[in-house]
Amino acid sequence: MAKRTPARAKDPLGLRRAVSGWLLPGLVAAMALLAAIALGGAEAAEALARRWEGGAAAAMLVQLPQGSDPAPAAQQLAAIPGVAEATAMDQARLSALLHPWLGDATGLPLPAMVELRLTSTRQAEAVQQAIAEMLPGAAVEAHGVWVARLSALARSLQAMAWLTLALVGGLAAAIIAVATRAGIAARRDTITILHDMGATDGAISRRFAGRVAWLAGCGACCGLAVALPLLFGLGQLASPLLGGGLEMPWPALATLVPGAALIAWVTAQSAVRMWLKRLP
Amino acid sequence: MVRLEDITLSYRRGENPALAGLSCTLEAGSFTWLMGASGAGKSSLLKLLQLSVRPSAGKLFVMGAPIHSARRQALPGLRRRIGIVFQDFRLLPHLSVLENVALPLRIAGRREAQLMADAQEMLRWVGLGHRMEARPEALSGGEQQRVALARAVVARPALLLADEPTSHLDEAQARRVVSLLQEMHRMGTTVVVATHSAAMTEEHPAPILRLEHGRLLSHG
Numbered sequence: 001m002a003k004r005t006p007a008r009a010k011d012p013l014g015l016r017r018a019v020s021g022w023l024l025p026g027l028v029a030a031m032a033l034l035a036a037i038a039l040g041g042a043e044a045a046e047a048l049a050r051r052w053e054g055g056a057a058a059a060m061l062v063q064l065p066q067g068s069d070p071a072p073a074a075q076q077l078a079a080i081p082g083v084a085e086a087t088a089m090d091q092a093r094l095s096a097l098l099h100p101w102l103g104d105a106t107g108l109p110l111p112a113m114v115e116l117r118l119t120s121t122r123q124a125e126a127v128q129q130a131i132a133e134m135l136p137g138a139a140v141e142a143h144g145v146w147v148a149r150l151s152a153l154a155r156s157l158q159a160m161a162w163l164t165l166a167l168v169g170g171l172a173a174a175i176i177a178v179a180t181r182a183g184i185a186a187r188r189d190t191i192t193i194l195h196d197m198g199a200t201d202g203a204i205s206r207r208f209a210g211r212v213a214w215l216a217g218c219g220a221c222c223g224l225a226v227a228l229p230l231l232f233g234l235g236q237l238a239s240p241l242l243g244g245g246l247e248m249p250w251p252a253l254a255t256l257v258p259g260a261a262l263i264a265w266v267t268a269q270s271a272v273r274m275w276l277k278r279l280p
Numbered sequence: 281m282v283r284l285e286d287i288t289l290s291y292r293r294g295e296n297p298a299l300a301g302l303s304c305t306l307e308a309g310s311f312t313w314l315m316g317a318s319g320a321g322k323s324s325l326l327k328l329l330q331l332s333v334r335p336s337a338g339k340l341f342v343m344g345a346p347i348h349s350a351r352r353q354a355l356p357g358l359r360r361r362i363g364i365v366f367q368d369f370r371l372l373p374h375l376s377v378l379e380n381v382a383l384p385l386r387i388a389g390r391r392e393a394q395l396m397a398d399a400q401e402m403l404r405w406v407g408l409g410h411r412m413e414a415r416p417e418a419l420s421g422g423e424q425q426r427v428a429l430a431r432a433v434v435a436r437p438a439l440l441l442a443d444e445p446t447s448h449l450d451e452a453q454a455r456r457v458v459s460l461l462q463e464m465h466r467m468g469t470t471v472v473v474a475t476h477s478a479a480m481t482e483e484h485p486a487p488i489l490r491l492e493h494g495r496l497l498s499h500g
Contacts, residue, residue: 012383014374193370196332198360199387200353280334280355 013190013204015211019183024176024212025219028264031172032223032256033230035165039256040231042161043249047242049154052147058084060116060127065137070112073135077114080130082123089113172216172260173267180212180271195279205272209265216264220257228253281308281439281470282329287338289324289494297336298324299494306472306489308438311465313481314474316491322474325491326443329472330364331355343438360388363432363469365442369424371416377427378403378412384435402430406460422453429457433464440464442473446480458484 064073070088078086094110095102102108118127128140184191191204235246282305289299299321306312314322327333328340331347340347345358363384371380378399385395403409406426408419416424425445432440442461446454458473458480465471472489475481481488490497 012372012375012379012386014372017374189370190372193372194383194387196330196359196364197384197387198356198358198362200356203387280332280352 011207011211012194013187013207015183015187015207018186019179019208019211019215021215024179024215025222027175027179028172028216028219028260029223029226031168031175032220032260033227035168035256036224036227036231036253037234038161038164038168039249039252040227040234040246042158042165043252044234044238044242044246045154045158045161047246048238049151049158051242052150052154058118058120058124059143060118060124061141062114062116062131062135063139063141064112064114064135066111068112068135068138070114073112074114076134077116077131080127080134082119082127083116084119085117087115089115169259169263173263176212176216176264176267177271180208180268181275183208183212184272184275191276192279195276201273201276204276205269208272209268212268213261213265217257217261220260224253224256281310281343282306282472283339283341284328285339285341287328287335287340289321289328289333290336291333297494299328299335299491302338302491302494302496304489304496304499306470308470309465309468311462311471311486312473313486313488314472314491315476315478315481315488316497319493320491321494322491323443324494326364326441326472326474329439330362330441331359360384360435361438363435363437363440365425365428365432365440365445367444367447369416369421369428371424371427371431373416376413376415377408377419380416380427381430381434384431388435399430399434402434403427406430407456420453421448422450422456425449425453425457426460429460433469436469438470440469440471442471444474444476446475446477454480 062073062077064070074086074088077083089112091110094113098110116127118124124142128142131138131140194204231246231248235248239245284302284304287299287302288297290297302321302325314325316322324333328335328347329342331342334340335348338348342358343361345354347355347358350358371377372383375383378396381402382395382399385398390398400409400412403412406429408423408426408430411419411423416427419427425448429442429445432442440461445457445461449457454477461471461473462484487500489499
């Protein structure tokens with residue numbers, strides 16, 4: 001039976017010692033943790049924006065002219081294109097809503113109201129125009145303006161999360177480049193000897209890239225393992241705002257480990273090849 | 281095997297060239313002593329021959345390939361056909377003696393089982409069959425030089441270069457290393473050995489390439 005090759009023979013550059021097995025994975029783990037949180041943040045901001053745009057913004061309250069009957073008006077309003085649902089608000093519910101301001105002043109006349117739910121916020125303007133034509137004198141209360149602001153805020157948060165993700169990726173590449181250069185500096189003589197023996201740039205850079213990608217992948221695994229419970233916790237905290245639990249961005253999270261390894265591989269390859277260009 | 285035509289080698293602009301106007305031919309299968317005082321250009325010439333530097337001017341042909349104009353990607357293949365024995369051994373301290381010797385075969389992409397057998401055979405040839413698993417630092421200077429020689433010849437190079445291979449060795453060790461170099465020559469390898477030792481060249485007569493201040497003084 002063939003004798004097994006010792007592990008160190010497969011590592012002629014001695015990279016197990018030259019490229020630290022703790023520092024690089026530790027830093028990449030921190031980067032992966034930040035990236036996972038940024039991904040979770042982006043997902044939460046997206047869900048909030050979706051909910052606000054499709055929830056409050058899609059609701060409309062119509063105050064009918066004095067003396068109007070809300071039930072037939074609701075039927076009329078339901079026929080307007082873009083209206084998903086029209087509900088006549090009964091007097092008891094209206095009284096209950098106004099109770100904090102009016103107290104038990106039951107003698108006051110209350111307006112007839114109809115609640116509308118739109119199919120999309122984009123229909124709001126057309127629906128408002130149709131109501132004005134159909135029921136002259138009706139007043140419409142739309143929540144579009146403040147919801148649009150909240151939605152813009154959520155979209156900005158989402159953009160910031162993506163920006164953070166890009167920065168984390170860039171920072172990870174910079175850290176890996178520095179670690180690779182440190183490894184090259186530590187093994188300069190060995191690299192030169194292998195080069196003089198006829199090792200190709202590709203063969204030398206592959207060894208560096210393989211080692212660094214492995215360490216970065218391990219680091220990203222650890223970072224992700226720490227991030228997942230945090231994300232679940234944050235999702236629980238955000239669930240009242242989202243109207244349910246935060247949906248985990250599984251596909252994006254699943255790309256973190258191979259992504260970190262790929263960034264490490266490409267960065268190490270280019271750093272080593274650039275250095276090797278100095279040799280004839 | 282090697283042809284130099286009006287070769288100049290300068291490491292930095294404005295400085296005196298390490299080699300100037302050097303022209304000579306080393307035939308395939310020859311054994312050549314390379315002599316000269318310190319700073320005469322012996323190491324620079326060996327660096328040129330091992331393709332560690334390229335000439336600043338002139339033409340250099342090694343194994344028929346025009347090194348002065350060859351593409352960078354073409355050089356590793358040629359380097360694998362050149363064995364080098366360094367003055368300071370340059371063994372990799374984190375590898376065992378056997379792994380050091382197996383290195384050129386691994387670089388050449390030989391199969392694992394075959395390369396280990398070849399490396400073991402080579403270590404036995406230099407008389408170190410009993411030290412295969414030792415680390416280089418555990419060996420004497422003479423033993424390290426023999427490991428370096430085994431590593432240089434394990435891939436059966438066409439051209440073997442040795443830079444002062446006996447300078448750190450006692451007389452007995454030096455004789456042993458030179459006789460191994462001559463054995464390689466007898467097997468058909470072109471050998472170039474840089475040395476200070478006139479006694480050695482007298483003891484083992486062969487053509488001498490003499491350098492002085494980077495210029496060829498005599499060859500023959």
